[in-house]
Amino acid sequence: MIGERLITFDEIPSTNLYLKENYERFPDGTVVVALTQIMGYGREGRRWYSPRGGLWFSVLFKPRQSVDPHFYTKLFAVAVLRALERLGVRADLKWPNDVYVHGKKLAGILAEGIFEGRKVKALIVGVGVNVNNEIPKELAEKAISLKVLTSKEWELMTLLRLILRYARSLLRKYSKKKEALTRVWKGMLMQKEGDEILFLDEGKEKWGRIVKIASDHLLVESNGELKKVCSLSLP
Ligand code: BT5
Numbered sequence: 204m205i206g207e208r209l210i211t212f213d214e215i216p217s218t219n220l221y222l223k224e225n226y227e228r229f230p231d232g233t234v235v236v237a238l239t240q241i242m243g244y245g246r247e248g249r250r251w252y253s254p255r256g257g258l259w260f261s262v263l264f265k266p267r268q269s270v271d272p273h274f275y276t277k278l279f280a281v282a283v284l285r286a287l288e289r290l291g292v293r294a295d296l297k298w299p300n301d302v303y304v305h306g307k308k309l310a311g312i313l314a315e316g317i318f319e320g321r322k323v324k325a326l327i328v329g330v331g332v333n334v335n336n337e338i339p340k341e342l343a344e345k346a347i348s349l350k351v352l353t354s355k356e357w358e359l360m361t362l363l364r365l366i367l368r369y370a371r372s373l374l375r376k377y378s379k380k381k382e383a384l385t386r387v388w389k390g391m392l393m394q395k396e397g398d399e400i401l402f403l404d405e406g407k408e409k410w411g412r413i414v415k416i417a418s419d420h421l422l423v424e425s426n427g428e429l430k431k432v433c434s435l436s437l438p
Contacts, residue, residue, distance in 0.1 A: 205262060205374065206367040208233040216242035218261035219315055219329040226317060226325040229263055236260040236363060243331065245311055246434075256336030257348075258359050261329040262370070269321075273418035274381055275328050276300050276314040277388040282369035283310055283330060284391055289365060292352055295393045298435055299418065302332075303393065307347035309333055330366070334359060389416060394435070402432045 208230060215221055215237040222235055237260070240253035253259045264275055280300045287294045287302070287309075294304045302310035310332040317325040333348035335356045350356055377384035394400060398413050402423055411425030411432075421432040 205232045205371050206234045206364075210235045212237040214239045214241060216240065217244060217329075218259055219244070219313060219327050222261050222263045222325075222327045223315060223317065226263055226265070226327070231263065231265040233263040234260055234363075234367065235263075236359075238359075245313055251311065251313075251331055252339050252342065253331060254336045254339075256334060256350075258330070258332040258334050258362055260363060261327050262367075264326040264328070266323055266326065270323060270326070271381070271418070272314050272316045272323060272326050273299075274377075274384065275326055276312055277384055277418070278370055278373050278377070279312050279328050279330055279366075281384065281387055281391065282366050282373055283312070283332065285369045285373075286362065286365040287349075290349070290353065290357070290362075292349065296388070296391045298392050298394045298416065298421065304347060304352060308342075308345055309347050309349065309352070332362070334362060385418070392416065394421070400435070402430075402435060404430060404432075 210233065217240050218235040218237050239255050240259050243251035243253035243259060245251045280296055283302055284294050292304060294302050294309060297303050300312040301308055310330065313329040315327045316323050333346060335350045336348055338346045338348055394413060394416065396413050396416055399410055400413055400423065401408055401410055409425050411423035411430065413421050414424050414429065415422040423430045423432045
């Protein structure tokens with residue numbers, strides 16, 4: 204069960220890295236949380252600032268059957284949004300799984316898999332939420348914390364427990380209805396099928412229309428051509 208085993212660290216390089224290196228020792232559902240990460244990272248090795256006061260945790264999954272790793276990423280994206288809603292904060296998802304409020308990033312999610320051939324041996328979902336922490340100067344325009352949004356401090360473990368509670372109930376509800384979870388996730392995305400978006404094509408910004416939203420790419424029509432877009436630079 205998610206969160207049945209909880210491991211806490213004061214400081215660690217990265218909770219995702221810790222589980223990647225130690226997954227064999229821990230059961231499915233193990234959660235690792237750290238008060239600060241000195242080497243927190245996002246997608247494609249981008250730096251993830253993890254100062255004290257934020258909520259930085261990872262969850263280990265050891266699926267028995269073959270699974271689509273995106274299912275677990277969506278599960279946590281939806282769980283984080285539901286938990287925030289409980290606190291009175293209305294957030295959206297920027298495709299695929301960035302949590303935004305008022306055009307600024309409040310939280311990010313990173314899923315990593317350990318594969319044996321095509322089989323997923325372990326899956327690690329890392330979640331970072333700016334809670335009471337300071338936002339570094341270089342991110343001042345792009346990021347926001349819960350404390351700034353709500354003008355109060357939040358108890359990290361209470362928020363963690365709330366997110367895990369939503370994740371457990373979503374897992375119960377959707378593990379046999381994966382398409383239904385995809386529909387819920389799509390409904391939370393700022394980007395909708397049919398929207399015009401600015402995207403990067405070989406380093407150049409182009410306009411296009413979203414034809415289809417998938418977990419790992421957007422199918423975009425631009426100048427009569429269909430393109431697969433894997434990363435959005437703009438909200
Ligand atoms: C993400 O990557 O948004 C996924 C972040 C996942 C972090 C968690 S914390 C627990 C676990 N352990 C880890 O080491 N990681 C996970 P990406 O979409 O690549 O976004 C990275 C970009 O977000 C950076 O290039 C910055 O622009 C911005 N960024 C960095 N730190 C931030 C922060 N604290 N708040 C908001 N934006 C941030």
